[in-house]
Amino acid sequence: MKKKGHGLDRLAVYRRDLAVLEGDARLRSLSGRRGIDFSSNDYIGLAQAPRMVSAMRRALEHGVPVGAAGSRLLRGETEMQARFEAEAARFFGAEACLGFGGGYVANFAVITTLPQRGDLLLMDALAHASTHEGARAGRAEVATFRHGDVGHAEDVITGWRARGGRGAVWIAVESLYSMDGDRAPLEDLMVLADAHGFLLVDEAHATGVYGPQGRGLTHHLEGRENVVTLHTLGKALGGSGALICGARVLVDFLINRCRPFIFATAPSPLMAAVGLESLAILRDEPWRQAVLAGHVAAFGAEMRRRLPQVSLSGSQIVPLIVGPNAGTMDLAAAVQARGFDVRGIRPPTVPEGTARLRVSLTLNATRAEVIRLAETLEELWPDL
Numbered sequence: 001m002k003k004k005g006h007g008l009d010r011l012a013v014y015r016r017d018l019a020v021l022e023g024d025a026r027l028r029s030l031s032g033r034r035g036i037d038f039s040s041n042d043y044i045g046l047a048q049a050p051r052m053v054s055a056m057r058r059a060l061e062h063g064v065p066v067g068a069a070g071s072r073l074l075r076g077e078t079e080m081q082a083r084f085e086a087e088a089a090r091f092f093g094a095e096a097c098l099g100f101g102g103g104y105v106a107n108f109a110v111i112t113t114l115p116q117r118g119d120l121l122l123m124d125a126l127a128h129a130s131t132h133e134g135a136r137a138g139r140a141e142v143a144t145f146r147h148g149d150v151g152h153a154e155d156v157i158t159g160w161r162a163r164g165g166r167g168a169v170w171i172a173v174e175s176l177y178s179m180d181g182d183r184a185p186l187e188d189l190m191v192l193a194d195a196h197g198f199l200l201v202d203e204a205h206a207t208g209v210y211g212p213q214g215r216g217l218t219h220h221l222e223g224r225e226n227v228v229t230l231h232t233l234g235k236a237l238g239g240s241g242a243l244i245c246g247a248r249v250l251v252d253f254l255i256n257r258c259r260p261f262i263f264a265t266a267p268s269p270l271m272a273a274v275g276l277e278s279l280a281i282l283r284d285e286p287w288r289q290a291v292l293a294g295h296v297a298a299f300g301a302e303m304r305r306r307l308p309q310v311s312l313s314g315s316q317i318v319p320l321i322v323g324p325n326a327g328t329m330d331l332a333a334a335v336q337a338r339g340f341d342v343r344g345i346r347p348p349t350v351p352e353g354t355a356r357l358r359v360s361l362t363l364n365a366t367r368a369e370v371i372r373l374a375e376t377l378e379e380l381w382p383d384l
């Protein structure tokens, strides 16, 4: 590319940064789908399910617009979105729900809007990037606690109160962690939240998979005034977008004060139509969760037998920690060459020295394929 003006290389800073990433085996690039799905978040196989496709067709035939064409506060408000939110609130057991274009923006939006100046946002150290980004941009003081360590969370709160912290504490966790596949200790965190403020639970990887009818791991907490949940539509629910669920007054506050909600085009009403269908499928087809649980059990049993040194998560997200970045990506490439779409995950997405294969179990693979993957991993696992 031509350089113009004062001999300045405006792009040098970007080239240098990419070169550093490359030297560290951390340069990312986009690569399309290949092989059997062991990397998507389409856990219960809804993204291409015939009922979802028909729901989309039906919506189009009935004149549901492709785009919302405006902010929700203006002409972007559609009957389909309102129906979906009302139905989702009933389904999840919340007083109210509010839709966003995606989980990242929803998390960012809530964290920058609900915690107030003088409050403390207390995040699990492994919380999603969108939570960290919201924390940086928000008004509340920010602290983290060691992953899954409620005792540490309590110590941080005690220290903050001792230093004069008077506001509410917003404890932000994922019910099922996206890169580790382990669960948050929700019961104990709820006790802390009851004493100090609110529990904000990102259900991205649990919605549709856990709880009665896939209502998530917070199904028994939803509806409390100090519980706010995020249910994403782009993972097990097979579409795209997200819902924030909580007390009516908090949803009304978001409608009035949340800039990423107010100053943005509403999500496509078509996604609301397929969202309604995905909730209906969750009600009608509990076999999907059962088959996925069977995959998790079968993969776990095979892996324990074949690679006992590798620890497992017990959920549909199975992080197989390799350690070095380059070794992880080489292993991922070798597994991919055998026809399995398994992806490597490197820092900064995961902590330094814990690069891993993130095996994602979904209904897009058969039980036989799940077992074949374990066999292949045993064969290719590097001696480190």
Ligand SMILES: Cc1ncc(COP(=O)(O)O)c(C=O)c1O
Pocket (backbone or CB within 6 Å): 102, 103, 104, 105, 107, 128, 130, 174, 178, 202, 204, 205, 232, 233, 234, 241, 242
């Ligand atoms: C825990 C968690 N929260 C939020 C998101 C963002 O959701 P979305 O992909 O809908 O933007 C993700 C997905 O990457 C996630 O893993």
